[in-house]
Amino acid sequence: xxxxxxxxASIPLDxxxxxxxxxxxxxxxxxxxxxxxxxxGIFSExxxxxxxxxxxxxxxxxxxxxxLNGPLELHTTAxxxxxxxxxxxxxxxxxxxxxxxxxxxxAAMRWLWMTVGCGLIYLAVKYWEYxxxxxxxxxxxTNNFFAIYYYTTFNxxxxxxxxxxxxxxxxxxxxxxxxxxxxHTGLIAAACYWHMIDLAWILIFPLLYVLR
Numbered sequence: 001x002x003x004x005x006x007x008x009a010s011i012p013l014d015x016x017x018x019x020x021x022x023x024x025x026x027x028x029x030x031x032x033x034x035x036x037x038x039x040x041g042i043f044s045e046x047x048x049x050x051x052x053x054x055x056x057x058x059x060x061x062x063x064x065x066x067x068l069n070g071p072l073e074l075h076t077t078a079x080x081x082x083x084x085x086x087x088x089x090x091x092x093x094x095x096x097x098x099x100x101x102x103x104x105x106x107a108a109m110r111w112l113w114m115t116v117g118c119g120l121i122y123l124a125v126k127y128w129e130y131x132x133x134x135x136x137x138x139x140x141x142t143n144n145f146f147a148i149y150y151y152t153t154f155n156x157x158x159x160x161x162x163x164x165x166x167x168x169x170x171x172x173x174x175x176x177x178x179x180x181x182x183x184h185t186g187l188i189a190a191a192c193y194w195h196m197i198d199l200a201w202i203l204i205f206p207l208l209y210v211l212r
Contacts, residue, residue: 042196045159049200052152056207063144070145071209073138078129079209082122083201086160089118090198093167093191103181105174112171115194119164126157149208156200163197166190 060067096111133139133146140150170187173179179187 039192042193045196046200048155049152049203052148052155053203053207056148056152059144059148066143066145068212070143070149071212073136074149074209075129075132076209078125078132079205082125083205085118085122085125086198086201089115089122090195092118093194097184097187097191100174100179100184100187101181105180109171109174112167112174115167116164116171119160119167122160123157123164126153152204152208156197156204159197159200163190163194166193 092111092114096108096115099105099111100108138146140147167190170179170184170190173186174184
């Protein structure tokens, strides 16, 4: 029995089947993941982004030409790269949770560091994109479209930074032993917040970079 347990624990990234790990908790479909505090924060942040979207459509109705030409001047490739990066980061976060639930904290930390890495790539690409815009004379006061573009994307960029901090905090909680297979509500809360950031960008990207 000890040999089998050691063998299972040594698997680096693969998930251990639930039937082979009787202590592993299962997801309760009747229970909201995370904790009430994180969902208050998530709904608050979503409300903030909802206001951005309302302002976007109002401004678009009043300045159709600016919103028709604005996306053509943005670096669509940079926006596309960041979309793929954030989608990948959410996948890595989920893999990290499942690795921890399968009693593999080292694998969990590796997956979560990959999530953080994606966050850093996003921030680097966004910084480069801002520099590219400014080199071409695209600033916050260029027109109404770019005022909304900068305000929305900069706000989202701040959320990526905060979310990355939450994932890093979770990694150190796993390293210290505070989070384990049976106690990682804080990690799930951080992942829920990260998924909210991802969802917001999936809505922002087509509105600012694609919709003509």
